Structure formats: C-alpha cells, structure tokens
Amino acid sequence: MTGTLPETRTVVVERDFAHPPEKLWRALSEPHLIAEWLMGNDFRPEIGHRFNLQGDWGGAIDCEVIAVEPGRTLSYSWNHVHDDPDYDLTSVVAFTLTPTPAGTRLRMEQSGFRPGQKRAYGGARAGWPRFLDRLDQLLVRTG
C-alpha cells in the first residue's frame, strides 16, 4: 500500500429490470421509495437541492442534485467527509434509464475522487483491525 493512488475512479453497475422506466423513476426519485432500497433521505428532484443519505453505520452522505430528467436521468453529488482517507470521498452518481423491450436498463455510474496518498508502514498497520471489521461484515453479507 505505498505509492500514489489514481486520482479518479469510476464504478459502473448496469442491470435490466422487468419494469417500465416510469416505475424505476419513482423508485429513484420518491423519498419513501429511495429509503426502501438505498438509504433514508430528504431527497427532492430539484436541481440544486441539497440532501443527505443516512447510512446504516450512523453517518451520512452529503448530496446535491445535479441533473433531473424525469424517466431518463438523475445525477447527484455523493460526498462523504471523513478523517480516514479510505472513507473520505467526493464523487458524483449518475443514473441513466433506457427503455428496453422487456422493461428498463438502469445504469449507475459513480465517478469518485480520492486524494492520492502515501501510506506509511505504521499507518497501514494501524488501519488493519478496522479493515478486518469491515471484512467481517462483508463476509456476513456475501456468505
């Protein structure tokens, strides 16, 4: 874990859902529905609206709506300020809905920025117990 990490990273997750775009849009834009699959929130589909996503770990993600095109695209910033660089994150999430014969293809693209860092030996070692806790949770979830 030495050296400088790449500064920007993108995650793309795409899936075909057997439901029409209008329905997907409701799930992506109505707060009580967003809470059902993502996180508790005070979202409003208005450009510039600032809201939080409440994580189940007790923390919150700071968001601001960047783009709203009902039934087609939704994008908001997804920022998490944290002392630990592993958690500190400035990113943008963009959802794109494309109608398909069977329903809708949903594409989620998250482009993130994480400051490059050099990890000292001591720092890496100190970070491991916490990482193992996370790994435990991951094993429970994927087990």
Add this chain to the structure above:
Amino acid sequence: MQQTQDLIFKALSDPSRRAIFERLCRDGDQTVRVLTAGSGISQPAVSKHLGILKRAGLVRDRPEGRQTHYSVALDALAPLDDWTVRMKRFWQGRFDDLDDLLRRMDQ
C-alpha cells in the same frame, strides 16, 4: 483480481486463521512456536493455517536459524480495499433491493 479475492476470503473465512492473522497484524513478526502458545491449537495445525495464509499472499515467511518467522504482507489486502470493488459490491446489493422493491410496487 476475482481469483485473488476468493483466495483471501477463503483464507480469512476460518476463525483460527483469522485469529492468527490478526495476531500477526497486532504483534508483528512471530515464530510458529510463539503463535502456537496460547492459541489452543496444535503446532502442525498452526503451520497448516500459516501455509494457507501464505498461499493467499497474506503472510510472508522468513527462515532464521532453525525457526521460521512469519509476518503480515502489508499490501495483501489491497485488492479488497480497492474503492471500485467496494462500491461495485455496494451498488450490486442496492440493485438487488431495488429489484425487490419494484416487485412489491406491483402489488
């Protein structure tokens, strides 16, 4: 990458191996004998666990005299710690829940 992750997950899925690994993280370089003391398992069992951890790239060994010293490979967990891997898992899980929600919305 996936294969490396599977090896790491398998290696750490065993509580005894995780205990050995955590001890090496905490205490640094150790011999098999020291690791066996107080572990509640036999020395051959500890050696076997160390072999599995070593194949997963989680520990390194270094012969010194008649003893072999083990230490954690500090960059071993990097494949799991990758932000994109974590976020991808996160979103795949969210999409599973989204699919469940969409089904419920029909009712």
